[in-house]
Amino acid sequence: MGIDNIWVFAQAADGAPTSGTLELLTQARSLGGNVSAFMAGDGAGVAAALGDHGAAKVYATGDLGGALPGVAVSAAMQAVIEGGDTPDLIMFPQSYEGRDVMARLSVKLDRTVLTNSTAVSAEGDAVTVQTPVFGGTKLVNSTFTGERPFLAAFRPKSFVAEGGAGAAGEVVSAPVPDLGSAAGATVTAVHVEETSGPKLDEAAVVVAGGRGLGEADKFDMIESLAKQLKGAPGASRAIVDAGWVPYSYQVGQTGKVVKPTVYIAAGISGATQHMVGMKGSKNIIAINKDKEAPIFGVADLGIVGDVHKVLPQLLEALNSRS
């Protein structure tokens, strides 16, 4: 048997596969065997990039007609599996759509799911995934004990994407069957929040603010410093929940995972939920009033001080250099 046939749930944005998709394809290829991508929409435009990262085949559902991917793509996957192509492992990005497709499919196939993983290995017929818990202080290794396909979701940036695997994947149509009583949700409008500067999860420098800023207006300091350093502004869950900044700014368990060259945490105490999203940063600078704040446990440079004093001074010093 072995692990010979792996699918990756592929996502595209702005006409290109997402970085998470390419990371998973690269990892799938290193596990050996055949690798296929499975995606919503039209596969032709991205088949070259998916093939370059390891997908010999690209299953594409065609236009979803406003249906949400969770219910639609899982039904298309089930149809292909019942048609005879049964993967040993299906890898999903830990994203909104990835989780939804995986959840629906797990019920259709009656398979367990393992989520939030950051590593995977295959040995003989066994697949083991590794998942950080307790804010990344412990690593849990879990294995699947049931029937295939095994379903696993991986956090962004768990693997490094590498191209050069081969030619464009062969696009195979995988239409969505009738959804029956589970149909009913329709997307009627799509809104894209405009941001300037580099993307939060791709920026070399991330400047993030938290509760310690005291009030929403003070987030301007974070924006200014990010701009000055040609980086991206980020935020803790606390101030996103408080409505100070949009959700797209959130770094952490339920937000973005970032691994910049420099991460500056200003007024962030370092809750587990936040640390999971930024611990992989190459260098961490923390500014916080409370010297007991957990964030200092991971900081390369920690300043015990008031962000309202340190940040303006820092901005001024940087301004005078440029």
Add this chain to the structure above:
Amino acid sequence: MNVIVCVKQIPDPALPGELDPSTNTLKRDGKLILDESDSYGVEMALQLVTAAGGGEVSLVSMAPNDETSGLRTALAMGAAKAVLVSDPSLAGADALTTAKVLAAASKQLGEVDLIIAGTESSDGYTGTVPEQMAEVLGLPSITFAKSIEIADGTLKVDRQTEAGYDEVTCSLPAVVSVTAGVVEPRYPSFKGIMAAKSKPVETVTTADLGVESVSWAQQIVSVEDAPAREAGEVIEDDGESFNKIVEFLDNLKVI
């Protein structure tokens, strides 16, 4: 308008989590509290029922040892009643089993217009249960709702996406998962807390629900310590510490 809210009772997140050394699963034997991320769903449900001008909010939950303290918090907020599934065979249950059990529990509550859940729990954070429940029940679903309205029997949701948000409409009944911040949860009033003590909580087992074959196809094989990140230099701000940051950034050549 009858709404079911799925709530989880979890170990207090302020206390450090622990794994049971014999099973490597999360220890859940102490006092449990209402997962804060479920308080948003409870509030949302209460507001929708009020807006509809009638109906009630019911709770479903799964917890060991007939634990109800977290449920009482949600009842004190204004939910009318609860079904609690408590069964030793469910210790360490996976997300799929949890979804099957909660789906079966929700059927005990009769006709329902909407089922609300948080996007993920604050202790296990698998994040698949609401969508799995929808599939078990054969219902449409919208995940990651950041606002919910119901007009003329149709659900209108703004759904969080990677790039922004989508407007989604949906027929009822349906399952919706809500993000933290969808609404501001109320604090239970004293009157609410007193009233919650006498609200009905039905405790059932998997056998009562007719859920067969409670087993799951995953196993923890080992747990190891993650490589620790070493703390660096921590200094007290003396009014000049910004220079340290400039120097640090300079050394990394980011300025």
